[in-house]
Amino acid sequence: MKIFSFRKLNNSVMTLSMVMATILVLVPLGLIFFHIMKMGLSSINLDFFVQIPKPTGETGGGMANGMAGTFVLIALASLIGLPVGILGAVYLVEYGGTRISAVIRFAADVLSGIPSIITGMVAYAMLVEPMKGFSALAGSLALSLIMVPIVLRTTEEQLKMVPDTLREASLALGVPLWRTSLKVTLRSAMKGVVTGILLAIARISGETAPLLFTALGNQFWSNKLTEPIAAMPLQIFTFAISPYEDWHRLAWAGALVLVTLMFGLSLSARYLGRTKQQS
């Protein structure tokens, strides 16, 4: 038996390269986490959660208005995007012919690959220009455009998994199709649908580009939906590119909060998805 063989060597070299590739992919992830934790934890304090940003030059301050703004934007975007995504998916599964469903599914996939800054420009053309001003509404519209294809696709996958026997049982009892869809089909797919919603919210909560010229950002509290509104990702952007140490500190703290929020959402989505598969 040959102990040394070119083929075996080649195999080992390639295996080693795969391992190296994986390490190279994971190193930046580790570094990013390390820095967010290190810089974020040393910068975060109570002020961060209750104060608004201080003017340039003054130390301290927080991102309270950004957090509230992000919450408002997400809520409004969900209000627009969720019904469209979920009921659109109901159409694809319950009514749509295979061809038209395929076209819409394809369009949703393509739409989710469009750069998010484009949705901001579209929202600008649709709302900011006619209303002559940046507003929370325009920001939410831009975010909802990102949300719809994600929610539609995940909801559709979940509805497809509901067994037809359930629908037939309901219809046989004389329940109209629309009530069957809402009360039987959607309800039995609820966990999966919620997973999709959480993932969509996680995705939009960190979006910055579509908000740059729709929600614009706000140094202060805003109390109208037709006014510019602050958002955490926007504040992180502004603070990160500023030359001030103290603002960098705020940006890191903001990053920590945002990442925690998003991983919380992703993990709960993952958890919901998993318990569904097991049952």
Add this chain to the structure above:
Amino acid sequence: MPQDTQPHKWKIENGLNGDFIFKGVTILFAFSILAILLLMLYEMSHESLPAIRKFGWSFVSGSEWDAVQSEFAALPYLYGSVVSSILALALATPLSVGTAIFITEIAPKKFGGLVAALVELLAAIPSVIYGLWGILVMAPWLQKTVQPFLIEHLGFLPFFQGAPYGVSMLAAVFILMIMIVPIITSITKEVLLAVPQSQKEAAIALGATRWEMIRTAMLPYGRSGILGAVILGLGRAIGETMAVTMVIGNNPQISLSLLSPAYTMPSVIANEFAETTSKLHASALMEIGLILLAVTLVINVLARLLLWGVTRQSGGNV
């Protein structure tokens, strides 16, 4: 329902009940996806008309971008977008495919699952946080160590000339690479998982080593799927805005050197669109957006068509 014995009455009731309305609403929402796409194309083309009329083809061939003189041409931005994306893709593809192979074939199942989950976490981090890390951690590191090293040892090449700024094309390429690795990896993983077991066993039975099995049985089988994943990664890289804007230096110049600052299409939109000085300025930015939209549409359609067969086999969650 007892009324069902009377067909006529049943028909009227059927017309009036919620089914009709419900179906109408769901149709409306489902088709809104197509409407959104068309609306995007319409709004963007409509808004960029003034710039298209004024500049014509010189918009994509010239390099003068001057809001004061109302001269707009976008070549430096096109150049920056294309170069940064292609280079990032060239770095990310081998890493991603390697990681996907590691997850599916080399690592023990549990550990592979852990790596896959970590890579997905990487995809969940918002762009602006990559940018924050890029500008405050990576760019200073590049400026202090990597760039001086490149200048000293490879400075005779046109790609590594100039002063070490930190924020540069190189920084954008690195940050883009980190950002598109997750998407290429996770789709390639799905593609590799869809390779039939019998194919792999056939290769092993013929005496192939593990790498030979991967090279001869798995990669050719998943070729179109992997290509789709790579193209999808390209689409992501071209449209990536925040992180690139924060690390590329935002200087509209066409320079071979990777160490000098550059500018991309999404970055100029991000930086200037909220504060345009004239209608024409806004329109020129819209035209850049339109180009971006057209490019990413083509890329995404292409990628999805390539992935179509694979997604149908594995259940569609790609």
